[in-house]
Amino acid sequence: xxxxxxxxxxxxxxxxxxxxxxDTGSHTARELLHEAVRMADALSADAPDGxxxDGxxxDGxxxDGxxxDGxxxDGxxxDGxxxDGxxxDGxxxDGxAVHGPVGTVLVQADNSWRTVAATLAVGLRGxxxxxxxxxxxxxxxxxxxxxxxxxxxxxxxxxxxxxxxxTRLPGPERTVLDxxxxxxAPHRRDVSRWSxxxxxxxxxxxxxxxxGVVQSERALRYAATSTIxxxxxxxxxxxxxxxxxxxxxxxxxxxxxxxLLRGPLVLTGKWDRAVAxxxxxxxxxxxxxxxxxxxxxxGAEAAGSGILRGVRSIxxxxxxxxxxxxxxxxxxxxxxxxxxxxxxxxLGHTSPSPDDPEEIRLGRDGRPFxxxxxxxxxxxxxxxxxxxxxxxxxxxxxxxLGYAREGRTEPPALTEDGYLPxxxxxxxxxxGTISVxxxxxxxxxxxxxxxxxxxxxxxxxxxxxVARACVVPVPDDVLGERVALLVVxxxxxxxxxxEVTGHLESVGLSKTKxxxxxxxxxxxxxxxxxxxxxxxxxxxAVGLHAHETDQRGGA
Numbered sequence: 001x002x003x004x005x006x007x008x009x010x011x012x013x014x015x016x017x018x019x020x021x022x023d024t025g026s027h028t029a030r031e032l033l034h035e036a037v038r039m040a041d042a043l044s045a046d047a048p049d050g051x052x053x054d055g056x057x058x059d060g061x062x063x064d065g066x067x068x069d070g071x072x073x074d075g076x077x078x079d080g081x082x083x084d085g086x087x088x089d090g091x092x093x094d095g096x097a098v099h100g101p102v103g104t105v106l107v108q109a110d111n112s113w114r115t116v117a118a119t120l121a122v123g124l125r126g127x128x129x130x131x132x133x134x135x136x137x138x139x140x141x142x143x144x145x146x147x148x149x150x151x152x153x154x155x156x157x158x159x160x161x162x163x164x165x166x167t168r169l170p171g172p173e174r175t176v177l178d179x180x181x182x183x184x185a186p187h188r189r190d191v192s193r194w195s196x197x198x199x200x201x202x203x204x205x206x207x208x209x210x211x212g213v214v215q216s217e218r219a220l221r222y223a224a225t226s227t228i229x230x231x232x233x234x235x236x237x238x239x240x241x242x243x244x245x246x247x248x249x250x251x252x253x254x255x256x257x258x259x260l261l262r263g264p265l266v267l268t269g270k271w272d273r274a275v276a277x278x279x280x281x282x283x284x285x286x287x288x289x290x291x292x293x294x295x296x297x298x299g300a301e302a303a304g305s306g307i308l309r310g311v312r313s314i315x316x317x318x319x320x321x322x323x324x325x326x327x328x329x330x331x332x333x334x335x336x337x338x339x340x341x342x343x344x345x346x347l348g349h350t351s352p353s354p355d356d357p358e359e360i361r362l363g364r365d366g367r368p369f370x371x372x373x374x375x376x377x378x379x380x381x382x383x384x385x386x387x388x389x390x391x392x393x394x395x396x397x398x399x400x401l402g403y404a405r406e407g408r409t410e411p412p413a414l415t416e417d418g419y420l421p422x423x424x425x426x427x428x429x430x431x432g433t434i435s436v437x438x439x440x441x442x443x444x445x446x447x448x449x450x451x452x453x454x455x456x457x458x459x460x461x462x463x464x465x466v467a468r469a470c471v472v473p474v475p476d477d478v479l480g481e482r483v484a485l486l487v488v489x490x491x492x493x494x495x496x497x498x499e500v501t502g503h504l505e506s507v508g509l510s511k512t513k514x515x516x517x518x519x520x521x522x523x524x525x526x527x528x529x530x531x532x533x534x535x536x537x538x539x540x541a542v543g544l545h546a547h548e549t550d551q552r553g554g555a
Contacts, residue, residue, distance in 0.1 A: 001122060005120055005124055007259075009033060009120075009124075011029070017029050019262075019264060020112075020113040020116050021283050022112045024113070032113060032116055032120055035113075039118065043154075043182060044102050045174065045184070102125040103127055104128040105128070106153045109131035109133070109246040109251065110269065111241060112269060113267075118154060118177065128191050128199070128200065130199075131201050131202075131251055133528045138163055138164065146406070147406070151185050151189045153182065154182040171183060194404075195214070195402070195409040196216050197214035197215060197216055198215070199217075199251065200214050212403055213248050214403065219397060219398045219400065223348055227348060231286075231312060231354060233261060237286040240267070241258075242288060243289065244529045249317075250529065252347055252348075253289045273294070273300075278307075287311065288314055290314065290316060291530045291531050291532075292318070292532075293530060293532065294530055295326065298333060299329025302334075303332065306332075306334025309334035311335040318529075322457075323362045324464075325466075327362055336361060338353075338354065341365040341366060341424075344400070345399070346396065346422070351369070352364070352367065360433060366434065367433045368396070368432075369396065369398075372398070373396060374394050375390075375428075376428060377390045378390045386428050387429070387430075392426035394420050395419045395420065424436050437452075444481050446481050446483060447480065452513075456485075456504075459507050464490070465491060465499075466487055468524050469485060470486045472484050472534070472542075474542050474545040482517070484541045485500060486519050486524060486540065496518065497518045500514075500515060517545055
């Protein structure tokens with residue numbers, strides 16, 4: 001993180017600017033740097049004397065390539081007086097060689113100025129930042145601790161107590177970031193264990209136990225710069241982060257991207273569609289990213305007002321997406337929505353352009369960023385041609401370094417030629433765009449017949465009264481599994497099974513794939529970062545089905 005922090009500090013030294021707008025108001029770059037220096041000093045207070053981070057911080061891939069890739073890099077990194085920022089604290093910008101290393105710091109990443117200040121603190125001293133959500137349970141925190149083994153933890157006091165951090169870091173407790181707490185270890189801090197990684201973010205856990213994804217600064221810079229370029233953003237533009245910053249993607253395309261732009265990062269502390277819309281409109285936001293549920297909820301809230309007509313585009317990914325529903329949302333919001341394909345392990349690696357027609361922007365999942373290769377393989381291992389669905393694999397500069405395991409980077413399982421299998425089913429098109437057709441394992445096996453969940457969801461979502469839908473299996477003694485549908489209606493009224501099956505018949509979906517049970521709910525279960533929680537949805541449907549079955553039996 002050291003390169004982007006140096007550039008940010010250099011810009012702040014030239015002239016102060018608003019860097020964050022959150023629930024508490026506006027925060028300038030120099031204010032954030034001042035808080036960052038204080039936090040860095042607190043973190044390094046217990047560190048033993050010795051070279052910064054037990055190795056040259058920032059000498060790895062993070063610094064590869066010119067700092068001026070696109071509008072984010074106006075001027076070479078560090079050409080200004082690095083120590084003159086943050087309110088004149090002098091040596092604060094000189095890195096860990098002056099004040100001692102901070103090592104690997106696990107931070108409660110909430111959507112406020114504190115996450116940006118923590119980033120600056122860790123970057124100033126050449127450390128590694130790990131981000132975690134406030135709603136992380138004690139068991140999840142214990143698992144993350146075992147994987148990451150941080151040298152320090154920074155969080156609000158109630159979280160420190162809930163996670164029993166004092167039992168893991170029994171040293172003195174210090175106050176940082178206007179009332180938060182930090183604890184750090186007295187042992188020597190070796191950031192080289194992360195193989196040039198600078199960020200560790202946990203996966204959403206939507207398909208299993210969250211894993212710590214280790215990313216280099218080179219990967220973050222490539223993904224953020226590619227996104228800046230494809231969306232036509234310029235230095236100083238305001239961007240919004242409405243997905244929790246504890247998500248690897250939200251951090252990259254929120255905190256890191258805004259540091260590159262040296263413009264305001266607009267934040268909302270918790271998800272509130274009305275607050276998010278008004279704040280983005282009032283602060284002149286030019287771009288944001290979110291999951292499909294958020295985009296559809298904002299579209300419904302906007303009620304055709306075009307409140308985001310000043311926003312150039314909204315990048316949407318991380319869940320099932322229907323062209324018709326997204327088209328209604330973008331017309332209501334007054335902006336352009338871009339469907340993308342990405343994951344924590346390879347960040348956002350495809351995108352359409354805001355100038356593409358609707359059928360490309362909303363009906364497909366973009367085209368690979370320059371330098372990234374996305375391919376689909378047929379069952380016999382050949383590269384699938386256009387129009388043929390295969391198993392997705394990706395290779396490119398935003399590929400992660402590996403997973404955090406026992407305090408070190410465990411290299412990823414790649415193919416011999418360096419591709420990462422994503423677990424998705426993919427189809428390419430003649431024009432270079434791609435379509436994600438679903439997950440390899442997103443199937444329901446009913447009586448020995450495989451039913452593609454994504455295919456059914458897309459057909460259901462094309463119903464004009466359906467706002468959001470999720471298809472899940474429920475157990476059956478005879479068939480093994482049967483098809484159930486959780487549905488959120490646009491108008492809030494119920495949707496009966498007959499209405500759903502009638503629509504599916506009209507769009508030509510085979511009767512063998514139709515849902516047999518429909519349950520209307522107020523909202524689909526979501527993970528901490530707002531993505532569809534398929535495990536939670538499955539548990540909900542199983543519970544509703546069991547209750548319905550019991551009622552029938554008792555009648």
